[in-house]
Amino acid sequence: MVVAGDAVAEVPGPLGVGIGWREEIDLSIARLPGVDWVEVVAENLHTEHLPETLLALAERGIPVLPHGVSLSLGSAEPVDTRRVEHLAEVTGALGAPMASDHVCFVRAGGLDSGHLLPLPRTREALDVLVDNVKLTQSIVGVPFALENIAALLEWPDAELTEAQFLRELTERTGCLLIVDVANLYANARNLGVDPAAFLDEIPLERLAYVHVAGGIERDGLYHDTHAHPVLPEVLELLGELRSRVDPPGVLLERDDDYPTDTELAGELAAIRAVVTR
């Protein structure tokens, strides 16, 4: 339960359909039709010299939302507050109404995986995450959201389902959720998660926005690569979500093997077609 006096983040106003801003496709993004907003990886930005093409979007009134990938908020070791402060600075510099990272850990025992790794779904791990998120919220100073990740492996002895874990997280911290339907698809394929049950059980009233991305199957596992086209099955999951809630925003993520502008525009249009009903 959220304790009286705790800030429960307001769900943002409508964002529409957006795309993950990456330097490699900055000119494409500027001219693509149907880009209502962008999200940018906070770690790639320095507030003293923000990319001109990104600032130009912001000047056109296109919301630019920062997204962290390195806070490692599920780490049992103390939060690296310099990373949180950087996220806060970027958020301030962009005038963004919210900031975010992931339900995961990245670092432990002196090692940095460079990747988002799953947490044990135990009360103990949830307690740690909740404390870390509360500290983060007190530093970023804007509504904070957390995203479900794609996992290839699971910890033994889970006490909660992923949906229960996310529900308790939002209840105890007042944070928002980013639901990545491609990650949900990956977890359905690789871990046997029931996507419909997941969508039924997570607090969709806390939804900030949705991520959509492409991936590929290799050696019997689905890999969320952000370097391949969005699968029809992922768009179907977006439709499943849309049948339950009208998401404030949906964002396409593409991080490598960039396709033509036409293909990107096609994926954005396909997303819009699913959510515009």
Add this chain to the structure above:
Amino acid sequence: MTGRERLAEQQAELLKALLAGGEIPPGFDEDRIRAERIVLRTKRRWVTGFLRPDLRRELGARFAELFDAYAVTHPRAEGVRAHQDADAFGQWLIDRGELKAPKKARWSPLGWIASR
């Protein structure tokens, strides 16, 4: 031991298994640990090649093989930034005689890049 301390140990063990050839902690699916090892190494290699295209170019087909040999004995330590990690691989190649040391270097936002 507090819950936080216990979790810290478990997370450290898992990362050691994934990144530094450590033993697989009990209860984990060994095939999935192996798959995750490959994913993490591939991602780190990709980032290294992105930040140091000169290394990728000079090593050609041997880039992946040499990087993989390097990676397991040199897991990326906390606090090491991606470009430092990539540069450390470059230095390792020089130390092993796989690459010649650059005559001079110039500064770039992505790290020291050998002048061409």
